[in-house]
Amino acid sequence: MTQKGGGEPRAVIEVQNLRKTYGPAVAVDGATFEVRAGEVFGLLGPNGAGKTTTIHCISGLLKPASGRVRVAGHDVVREGKAARASIGVAPQELALYEELSAAENLAYWGGVQGLRGTQLKQRIEETLELFGLQDRAREAVKRFSGGMKRRLNFACAVVHGPKVLLLDEPTVGVDPQSRVRLLETVRQQARQGVCVLYTTHYMEEAETLCDRLAIMDNGRLIAQGTLGDLRAVLGERELLTLTGTWEERRIREALDRMEELEVLHFGPEELTLAATDASGRLVRILNALGAAGAEIRGATVRQPSLESLFIRLTGKELRE
């Protein structure tokens, strides 16, 4: 792992005030973050939050409207070719030649990234083994299962040994066995010093895999840090979601009288509260709301997590 003066690993991806617009629509709005060598950085957010657009700007597929993106010390706009030579991308959708075999796909994608001769052959063999595809290496990809295709899609991104790995929701539609294998491979790449930028909307995946995280919504980064940093934002409070019908004014008055309780979202039929020891105080809260005329149909208590943090920050569910 490369160190900056022997201290913290240097930033391999540097994103400063990144902004990308499509006409009047703002897809990414002033995103700033860094990802260091050997680090897995998770970019979390619901569909349409701007995660994929951010990845596309970093990979050079899209040109930012403003801001600056550097990869391995190269500006992705001005020194695009040099920047792209350091990158391996596993796109969200499969990007493979299905008529070709796994080995031929790896040979092609490794070749266009600059590998040749013995080095290319060696890397193909290593990568096939790493992803458990050596037995089907000569078979046309179109005969592979979905999970195998996913693994090969990922393998094509790492065959040339990139410094930066951009993984855009690589586990979507993957069976549990393949998912475990993929996540282990991501960790392995990071251990080898690869800088990994990982987008997902699976919170549990991000919690177990990522060293640092950024939460994105409506094109903006709304929080970033380690998992511990982010949990601290929420504190020890639990998340209580209630469904039912009520009169808003009377319920708000009832809630105002309770201590250590914050209203995160107040809808006509759904109410989200952050409360210390919500599970222990649940009966008291329900009684108070019942006394204020509410008809409660359901109650859910969640422990502090990235999911609850997301709700805390945006007032909405991650999968909305």
Add this chain to the structure above:
Amino acid sequence: MRIALLCARKDLLRMARDPVALGVWLGMPVLVAVALLALFGREAPRPHGVLFIADQDGTSLSSLVARAYTQGELGQMIAARAVSVEEGRRRMQAGEGSALLVIPKGFAIAVFGGGRATLELVTNPSQAILPGMLEEITEILADGAWYVQQLVGEDLRRMSELSGRPPDTMIAGFSLRIAHLIDRVGGYVDPPVIDVVRDAPPSEAAGTVPVTSLMFPSMVSMAVLFLAYGYAGDIWREKLAGTLRRTVVTPVSMNQWLGGKLLALGALFGCVGLAALAVAKFALNAAAHHGALVVCWVVVAGLGMHLLMLLLQIAAGDIRTAHVTANITVMTLAMLGGSFFPFEMMPAWLARIGRWTPNGWALVKLRGMLDGSADATGIAAAFGIAAAVSGLLFWWVSRRLRNRFVL
């Protein structure tokens, strides 16, 4: 260049793994050719034309002369139209006919009287075959008239001087003199002293000449056009499979990637050119001139067509529109540009348009190279124009791919 070769290898492998597509694009021209041969036979298609006849004499002899032009098989090719001299000249000016025959007043008297008779034949310079045939017939008629004058001119002159039907004694005397004439010349004509040797190719070759000269280049043109069209659609497969987008985030430039695709297809066109030469030489027993140039031309013209088809594909907003647009274009080009039907089977005005379509122009040049009629300057100019147009199209396609299509 290494990257372009790598991309070309990838595409050649993909082509090889999809032999059905290749078979369809190459098989279609063969099917069409077989269908056309079944429809029209192996002989060259008959030309059709109009002969305007301005008969100012109005005698039996002038009617006989006029009918001579439409006798037997000639009648299937030539339609005679009676016109006045003025109308005939006007319609010839408009290019409506193959020739105008003017039979002047006093023609029969001149023929029967042993004098000088003049037939005027105005031909259409924009047509090659029919006017030539009409000139031949006119010359035969002139020769025939001279021999008739020499042999029985005196009798004819006497009969023409009579008003009304000749008396029976005169007809009987004329018949006897004809019989004596036959006895005198019989030794020469039965058996003929002079053997008439027909200078025509043997019957097998007679069948292959039209196929080689008309259908065969069209088949090659159709194969190239369909391959250019078929593999242009691959750009949408690359886009929808995500491989094009993935390529853009590698250090490979769009020029290298597109260059690789053209190298692969160029190799395929080269094989088509070689196969065409082999078929011409060994299957059709036809002479194919400028063999190397023919193969090069098939490659260059094919790549130009492919780039044009690519541009059509990527100009469309979605795959459905792209396919509809490309289908309409390729069928129109195939029909007009001589790929389905040789220009000789089209009306002259349509053939004139067809020769200026991209594939029609390429086909004309190909035929020139195959039959050896193209000169060095013409060939060099054709290659220069094709290379320049292809270069422009390459730049356009590459730019549009990177800036618009890939996203």
